[in-house]
Amino acid sequence: xxxxxxxxxxxxxxxxxxxxxxxxxxxxxxxxxxxxxxxxxxxxxxxxxxxxxxxxxxxxxxxxxxxxxxxxxxxxxxxxxxxxxxxxxxxxxxxxxxxxxxxxxxxxxxxxxxxxxxxxxxxxxxxxxxxxxxxxxxxxxxxxxxxxxxxxxxxxxxxxxxxxxxxxxxxxxxxxxxxxxxxxxxxxxxxxxxxxxxxxxxxxxxxxxxxxxxxxxxxxxxxxxxxxxxxxxxxxxxxxxxxxxxxxxxxxxxxxxxxxxxxxxxxxxxxxxxxxxxxxxxxxxxxxxxxxxxxxxxxxxxxxxxxxxxxxxxxxxxxxxxxxxxxxxxxxxxxxxxxxxxxxxxxxxxxxxxxxxxxxxxxxxxxxxxxxxxxxxxxxxxxxxxxx
Amino acid sequence: xxxxxxxxxxxxxxxxxxxxxxxxxxxxxxxxxxxxxxxxxxxxxxxxxxxxxxxxxxxxxxxxxxxxxxxxxxxxxxxxxxxxxxxxxxxxxxxxxxxxxxxxxxxxxxxxxxxxxxxxxxxxxxxxxxxxxxxxxxxxxxxxxxxxxxxxxxxxxxxxxxxxxxxxxxxxxxxxxxxxxxxxxxxxxxxxxxxxxxxxxxxxxxxxxxxxxxxxxxxxxxxxxxxxxxxxxxxxxxxxxxxxxxxxxxxxxxxxx
Ligand SMILES: Nc1ncnc2c1ncn2[C@@H]1O[C@H](COP(=O)(O)OP(=O)(O)O)[C@@H](O)[C@H]1O
Ligand SMILES: [Mg+2]
Numbered sequence: 001x002x003x004x005x006x007x008x009x010x011x012x013x014x015x016x017x018x019x020x021x022x023x024x025x026x027x028x029x030x031x032x033x034x035x036x037x038x039x040x041x042x043x044x045x046x047x048x049x050x051x052x053x054x055x056x057x058x059x060x061x062x063x064x065x066x067x068x069x070x071x072x073x074x075x076x077x078x079x080x081x082x083x084x085x086x087x088x089x090x091x092x093x094x095x096x097x098x099x100x101x102x103x104x105x106x107x108x109x110x111x112x113x114x115x116x117x118x119x120x121x122x123x124x125x126x127x128x129x130x131x132x133x134x135x136x137x138x139x140x141x142x143x144x145x146x147x148x149x150x151x152x153x154x155x156x157x158x159x160x161x162x163x164x165x166x167x168x169x170x171x172x173x174x175x176x177x178x179x180x181x182x183x184x185x186x187x188x189x190x191x192x193x194x195x196x197x198x199x200x201x202x203x204x205x206x207x208x209x210x211x212x213x214x215x216x217x218x219x220x221x222x223x224x225x226x227x228x229x230x231x232x233x234x235x236x237x238x239x240x241x242x243x244x245x246x247x248x249x250x251x252x253x254x255x256x257x258x259x260x261x262x263x264x265x266x267x268x269x270x271x272x273x274x275x276x277x278x279x280x281x282x283x284x285x286x287x288x289x290x291x292x293x294x295x296x297x298x299x300x301x302x303x304x305x306x307x308x309x310x311x312x313x314x315x316x317x318x319x320x321x322x323x324x325x326x327x328x329x330x331x332x333x334x335x336x337x338x339x340x341x342x343x344x345x346x347x348x349x350x351x352x353x354x355x356x357x358x359x360x361x362x363x364x365x366x367x368x369x370x371x372x373x374x375x376x377x378x379x380x381x382x383x384x385x386x387x388x
Numbered sequence: 389x390x391x392x393x394x395x396x397x398x399x400x401x402x403x404x405x406x407x408x409x410x411x412x413x414x415x416x417x418x419x420x421x422x423x424x425x426x427x428x429x430x431x432x433x434x435x436x437x438x439x440x441x442x443x444x445x446x447x448x449x450x451x452x453x454x455x456x457x458x459x460x461x462x463x464x465x466x467x468x469x470x471x472x473x474x475x476x477x478x479x480x481x482x483x484x485x486x487x488x489x490x491x492x493x494x495x496x497x498x499x500x501x502x503x504x505x506x507x508x509x510x511x512x513x514x515x516x517x518x519x520x521x522x523x524x525x526x527x528x529x530x531x532x533x534x535x536x537x538x539x540x541x542x543x544x545x546x547x548x549x550x551x552x553x554x555x556x557x558x559x560x561x562x563x564x565x566x567x568x569x570x571x572x573x574x575x576x577x578x579x580x581x582x583x584x585x586x587x588x589x590x591x592x593x594x595x596x597x598x599x600x601x602x603x604x605x606x607x608x609x610x611x612x613x614x615x616x617x618x619x620x621x622x623x624x625x626x627x628x629x630x631x632x633x634x635x636x637x638x639x640x641x642x643x644x645x
Contacts (some may be wrong), residue, residue: 189444246490257480265464265494
């Protein structure tokens with residue numbers, strides 16, 4: 001019965017990996033970029049929720065409301081103008097460089113800069129509020145933080161990552177890694193680097209059943225169940241979205257054949273930024289649901305995405321169901337190996353205890369390497385090549 | 389000639405340092421089929437990409453309904469009535485046939501009209517209706533070409549750009565596709581700019597033709613007269629005067645050189 005508890009806990013953890021991996025795969029399929037800031041976007045989203053939930057709801061001082069509204073309007077207006085203007089469109093790689101230089105030298109560059117400044121103004125005013133907290137209910141904070149996370153993802157792509165389309169892969173890798181570091185630093189500066197937590201309507205709740213003469217009852221944490229249920233809801237929602245909405249089908253189209261999408265008049269750049277937004281919002285929800293399970297989080301929580309990256313590789317980078325299944329495999333493997341593997345290694349193989357205890361921490365990467373060696377295309381790879 | 393619906397004026401387009409289009413001017417009158425003939429690498433595809441805004445010309449203007457559009461984004465161009473049937477089909481392989489068609493109508497929001505046009509496309513290409521729920525990747529080459537044309541049609545375009553619709557298809561299929569292209573022009577009043585290596589079919593279908601060599605227009609005339617031209621006959625239609633062959637072949641030069 002201990003096994004059942006471990007399984008559920010592992011599946012819940014695996015769902016979080018899977019949702020993060022989903023974000024990796026969505027962005028990769030669309031733009032062939034790997035977004036290493038994925039975990040830190042999740043972290044930021046979780047802190048947004050933290051800021052919304054903690055504190056007491058007290059009246060806003062008289063000046064901050066009009067200033068916030070004004071700053072938001074300025075930011076929104078600038079972004080509207082920004083997207084009315086030409087940003088570097090898709091070009092054959094060879095043709096893209098001169099065009100990019102032209103844009104950075106032109107007016108759009110200054111407009112971007114202004115927009116960023118306006119964003120900072122908004123962020124500053126919000127930061128003041130964040131520090132004292134909003135004291136919202138969890139039910140309100142969850143969707144609000146998801147939207148804020150989505151806006152963060154959209155902005156990162158539209159303002160920064162999109163600019164280096166046509167550059168070599170490693171440029172994107174370094175850029176997103178750097179963005180991740182920056183977000184960690186920003187979160188640390190605003191909220192401090194120590195462990196944080198917030199309470200949810202179901203924190204600490206457990207479901208207990210079984211247990212009688214001499215046997216322990218099965219104790220299952222409600223937070224784990226909420227993660228599993230929430231993941232299922234999000235997956236179904238995403239499936240319906242990609243399958244049945246016009247913009248969802250357009251996202252698939254732009255991912256499958258970018259050039260043809262341009263010919264159809266699909267605004268590919270906007271579509272790609274929306275994919276970033278979706279990935280970020282999904283990650284944010286995953287992060288928020290994870291908090292009551294782990295009970296604490298800190299700016300370092302984004303490092304989970306390294307494990308999630310392994311999950312995406314195991315699932316066959318490019319398959320959406322594969323990402324979720326890869327996450328589940330790794331989550332379950334972590335839970336089971338943490339409990340059973342050290343004993344096995346010590347008793348049967350005769351390993352040193354301190355070494356054996358470390359193995360479960362790297363089990364995700366061991367699985368990833370094994371998969372890469374045995375089946376490099378991943379366990380659930382679809383047989384497909386992207387045409388560009 | 390009346391005001392052309394589409395015109396290029398002295399357009400130059402580069403791939404990085406490589407100049408692919410070297411000052412091309414051409415005109416397409418409303419309701420016509422106009423063809424641009426050229427060998428592989430002549431710059432036909434580049435001309436179409438320049439028109440649809442996927443590439444920007446370094447010099448010159450692209451005029452659509454009298455308006456300069458060379459600086460516009462591809463989605464603007466598509467929204468305003470120029471549909472592109474790309475070289476090599478370029479369907480969305482993992483979307484169904486129906487979803488592919490709906491993507492062709494992406495810029496439209498008149499749902500009733502879109503539904504009507506799906507039926508119109510199915511009317512021209514019944515095979516697409518049979519396979520409406522299959523992924524486009526499983527269609528044959530000819531069916532994919534039909535899908536690409538149908539998808540462009542879904543935008544209700546004023547002008548359709550067709551890039552080598554005969555590429556890789558059997559002669560019978562080529563004939564079938566060209567018949568439908570002709571019908572679409574007549575029945576749906578779609579103006580067409582058709583680029584081809586397959587000069588024979590293109591010249592029979594189109595009204596006016598341009599000959600493109602290494603990024604330059606070297607000749608233009610009505611298709612009837614182009615078919616009579618010795619140069620076009622020899623270099624694009626592969627018809628050679630038997631007596632002249634062999635003896636004079638090495639000396640024969642294109643008159644425009
Ligand atoms: N992506 C590219 N990068 C660099 N040069 C290119 C590219 N695409 C085409 N070219 C060059 O531009 C010229 C015209 O190409 P294209 O328009 O595709 O010819 P066509 O369609 O007539 O076969 C060719 O000489 C080709 O080498
Ligand atoms: Mg071509």
